[in-house]
Amino acid sequence: MSEKDFYGLIAQELNLRAIQVANTVELLDDGNTVPFIARYRKERTGKMDEEQIRAVEERIKYLRMLEERKTTILHSISEQGKLTPELESKIRETMKMQELEDLYLPYRPKKRTRATIAKEKGLEPLAEIILKQDVNSGNILDFAAKFVDAEKEVNSPEEALAGARDIIAEAISDDAEVRKAVRERTRYAGILVSKAKDPDAQSDYEMYYDYAEPVKKIPPHRILAINRAEREKILKVSIEVMEEEMFEEIRRRHLKNPKSIFANEIEAALTDSYKRLIAPSIEREVRSELSEVSDEHAIGIFATNLKNLLLQPPVKGKVIMGIDPGYRTGCKVAVIDETGKYLEGETIFPHPPQNQVFQSKAVLRGMADKYGVQIIAIGNGTASRETEALTADLIKEIKEGDPARDLMYIIVNEAGASVYSASKVAKEEFPDLEASLRGNISIARRLMDPLAELVKIDPKHIGVGLYQHDVNQKNLDGALTNVVESAVNAVGV
Structure with a gap:
């Protein structure tokens, strides 16, 4: 196809x-x-939106890759002298990469297999005789005896037949139509089954210890959970199908004459082909497809979460106190003015093991009064709830003495604050401050202007989803970068 x-x-x-x-x-x-x-190019695109443009970008990339692969495959098969007009037409007409690879499979350079070894022993002509299935009487061993050759390590008619079956099994496995049929049946009738390697072991995946669900129905989040448990060697996972239906599918294509003296050899070869070659390969493919679909779904959710974080309405013109909660190492406190300029920082220890509640309230109140703090931004990490209770109590006390006082608190997503605090950007912004104090300045600032603050952090570190470390990291990077790019272009920083 042309462009x-x-x-x-x-x-x-x-x-x-x-x-x-x-x-x-x-x-x-x-x-x-x-x-x-x-x-800025609406007049060229006919006012297409970002989603439409990205769809075009993704599709043209796929089609170009497909066309490039077709060229490579056609060249390879042509060099082997095996390119027929019919095969060339099939290759040029297919629009799916998987179908293209199926067509190429019989011609792809192979590692040394049981079939190639059998061919080296001169057994391919015997395999061709069996595949013709045009002999209805006689003794099959008489045909096989002609291929016995001690020098080629074919020591008996039975060994010759075994080698021929290996050749036939590989030929059946390389049949694009067979692979397509088995793949479709596995997709639409297969059952994903997971079993515990140790049924008595405790883990977060116990609901999957004896689990089964149709491949076509299993939701993305379950695939991600099962994949993770399998990587952690907690589960054994497989796809179960009705094997007899698969065998019948293969028989329809390869058992041409059930009355042939070679019918049992064909039957044995197709059974071996399915169990040893086709089923494991197709199971890997279908599971890979499930993982790709689940990744795509999860990445879409992560991208939406990030977009919502970046495009939160900014809180402008307020003096903000940021608190990064903690237990043993204390709560880091910082105050910024209406422009985001850092004013003062402190560390308090209101929670166990120190439990300096009174002293901590005094510090917070002193800083709030000194700078006229209007909003207290509390990070949502460790000790967040206890810090929220302390802050709510403090505000209540302050307002009892001054009912008109403009003071409130907000819980802020602190994901990535620690990464920012140790970054080169943070060191350049606050060279004289410890990393721990830089983090709570970030917490305060991301309330004032979420986009301007969050773009300083690698989007993967903002904590946008439960399985973000399980999905394809390259695809995740691309999707999150697109979200940041889109948000910055829409709002500006």
Whole structure:
């Protein structure tokens, strides 16, 4: 397919005009970012939004990769002298990478397998005789005896037949139509089953110790949980199918003459092919597909969470006190003025083991009165609830003496504050402060201007989801970077 054909195909898929797709691809190829194109090149794209532009970007990338792979495969098969017009047509017409790889499988250079060893022993002609299935009478051992050759380590007719079956099994496994049929049945009729390696062991995954759910129904979060438990060697996971249905599918394609004297050899070969070659391969593929879909779903949720954090309304024109809660090491306190400038910092110890509640309240009240603090931002990490109770009590006491006092508290997401505090950016901003104090300045500032503060942190460290470390990190990086880029372009920093 040509680039022009791609544009028409994408336009049809996304309900756009071909000229919109062509212009968008040209802008992307020139290095323009998606938010820039959406915002400043509306006249070229026909007012496409970011989501539509990213869909075009993703699809053109896939189609170009597919076309490049087709070229490589056609060249490889042609060099082998095995490229037929029919095969070339199938390769050029397919629009799915998986189908393309299935077509290439019989021609892909292989490692030394049981089938290649059997071919080296001169047993391929015997396999071809068996595959023809055109002999209905006689003794199969008589056919096989002709291929006995001690020099090639074929010592008996039975060994010759075993080698021929290995060749046939690999041929069946390489059949693109068989693989497609087995793959579809596994997707739509397979059952994902998980079992505990140690049923008596305690873990967070006990609900999956004896678990089964249809492949087509299992939700993304369960796939991620099961995958994690498998990596931690807590679960054994497999996909179960009705094997007899799979065998029947293969028989329809390869058992041409049930009355042939070779029918039992074909039956044995197809059974071996399915169990040893096809089923393990297709199970890996389907599980990989499940993981990819789950990753995509999770990354979409993570991206939405990050977007919501970045685009929280800023609290402008307020003096803010930030508190990074803690137990043994204390609560770090910092005050910033209406512009975000750091005014003063302190460490208090209101919680166990020190329990300096009275002294801590005095410090907080002194700083609040000194700078006219209007909002206290409390990090949502360790000791957050206890610090919230302390702060609520303090505000109540202050307002009892001064009912008109403008003072309140807010719980703030502190994810990434510790990463920021040790970063080069933080050291340059506050070279004379300890890392612990830089963190609570960040907590105060992310209430004042969430976007301006959070863009200083690698988005992966902002803690946007439960399974963010389980998904494809490259894809996660790309999605979160796109969100930051989009937010900055929309709002500005």
